[in-house]
Amino acid sequence: MMKNGEEMKLTTPSDREVVVTRVFDAPRKLVWRAMSEPDLLKRWIPGPPGWPIVRCDQDWRVGGAFHFAWRGPDGSEMTLSGIFSEVVPPERVVRTESFVIGVPPRSGEQLATLVLTEQGGKTTLTLTVQYPSKEARDAAIVGGMNKGLAEGYDRLDEVFKASAHI
Amino acid sequence: MVLELMGYAMKPSDRLDATFAALADPTRRAILRRLTTGDVSVTGLCKPFAMSQPAISKHLKVLERAGLISRRRDAQRRPCRLKPKPLAEATDWLERYRQFWEGGFERLDALLEELKAREPKRERAKR
Numbered sequence: 001m002m003k004n005g006e007e008m009k010l011t012t013p014s015d016r017e018v019v020v021t022r023v024f025d026a027p028r029k030l031v032w033r034a035m036s037e038p039d040l041l042k043r044w045i046p047g048p049p050g051w052p053i054v055r056c057d058q059d060w061r062v063g064g065a066f067h068f069a070w071r072g073p074d075g076s077e078m079t080l081s082g083i084f085s086e087v088v089p090p091e092r093v094v095r096t097e098s099f100v101i102g103v104p105p106r107s108g109e110q111l112a113t114l115v116l117t118e119q120g121g122k123t124t125l126t127l128t129v130q131y132p133s134k135e136a137r138d139a140a141i142v143g144g145m146n147k148g149l150a151e152g153y154d155r156l157d158e159v160f161k162a163s164a165h166i
Numbered sequence: 167m168v169l170e171l172m173g174y175a176m177k178p179s180d181r182l183d184a185t186f187a188a189l190a191d192p193t194r195r196a197i198l199r200r201l202t203t204g205d206v207s208v209t210g211l212c213k214p215f216a217m218s219q220p221a222i223s224k225h226l227k228v229l230e231r232a233g234l235i236s237r238r239r240d241a242q243r244r245p246c247r248l249k250p251k252p253l254a255e256a257t258d259w260l261e262r263y264r265q266f267w268e269g270g271f272e273r274l275d276a277l278l279e280e281l282k283a284r285e286p287k288r289e290r291a292k293r
Contacts, residue, residue: 008268022271026278030285034277044277046270 015134020127028116028123032090035114036060051078062087066095082109091116097129108132185252188232193217194225198234201248208244 009021024031034040042056051070054077058066067081079100086094093114111130116123188194193215200206200214211222226246229235233252237244 008271010267020267022267024271024275024278026282030278030281031274034274034281040277040281044270044273046267048266049269 016131018129018131020125020129022125024123024125025121026123027121028090028118031116031123031125035093036089048072048078055079060084060087060093082112184232185234188228188234191225191228194229197222197225197229197246198248198253201235201246205245205247208246211246 009019011019011021013019034044036058038056038058041058042053045053045056045068047053047070051072053068054071055067055069057068058064062084064084064087065081066084067079069077069079071077080097081100082095082097084093084095086092095112097110097112098108099110109132113128113130115126115128117126118124189198196215197211200211208219208222208226211217211226212219215222226235226237229246230237234249235246236249237246
């Protein structure tokens with residue numbers, strides 16, 4: 001039930017952080033290209049199912065900006081935008097991010113650090129998102145709807161392992 | 167019945183909060199696990215958890231409020247029953263969050279295969 005994608009890992013190492021880890025069967029030079037070139041990024045950019053990407057602009061340079069927008073089935077828009085503060089090809093990117101779902105108030109600025117490491121032709125992507133507060137993190141995790149989900153996360157597996165047959 | 171209704175009278179987001187708050191306690195998770203094997207009375211839960219009836223009842227109240235279990239009000243034994251719906255909602259939500267990334271990463275896998283197939287030609291051309 002919880003198994004969905006064999007290598008992606010989602011953890012909450014601290015109250016304010018979420019870490020996503022995923023291995024790709026390609027050298028990091030290619031992963032870097034797929035992320036940094038807007039035309040390539042457009043083809044795979046993550047997003048909620050049913051929310052197509054409607055804007056995908058990014059300038060992968062220190063001080064450069066990015067702006068992504070997704071449109072939901074009900075016509076509402078979700079945007080993610082910010083500024084790159086560190087760009088070290090092909091291994092590390094740091095940027096500030098602001099999520100806006102519908103109308104402001106927004107959830108506040110978060111700091112995203114992406115690290116690519118390569119071993120044996122495979123690339124490990126580690127994305128650490130640091131939120132201004134635990135509340136902001138929880139709000140972001142649950143799409144601005146609920147609190148306290150992150151803890152639930154870690155604890156749920158345990159229950160679901162036992163109740164998978166329901 | 168009243169308590170049972172409470173679990174569903176809440177907004178979905180509040181209910182999810184209640185679900186996760188209820189799951190935050192190891193004893194309550196253990197109780198839920200025990201209930202996956204069938205209905206159990208309060209006294210039936212006291213023994214394996216080495217807890218007093220009032221202590222168990224307190225946990226059950228939290229689980230009931232979160233809509234995770236139901237109890238027959240009329241019966242004397244008041245057996246507890248697991249209600250899978252809130253748990254399913256919680257997983258659905260987790261699944262959606264996971265899908266935010268997972269779908270993208272799967273598309274990236276495919277794109278990388280394509281780039282890899284193109285890359286050797288470029289490398290050869292360079293040599």
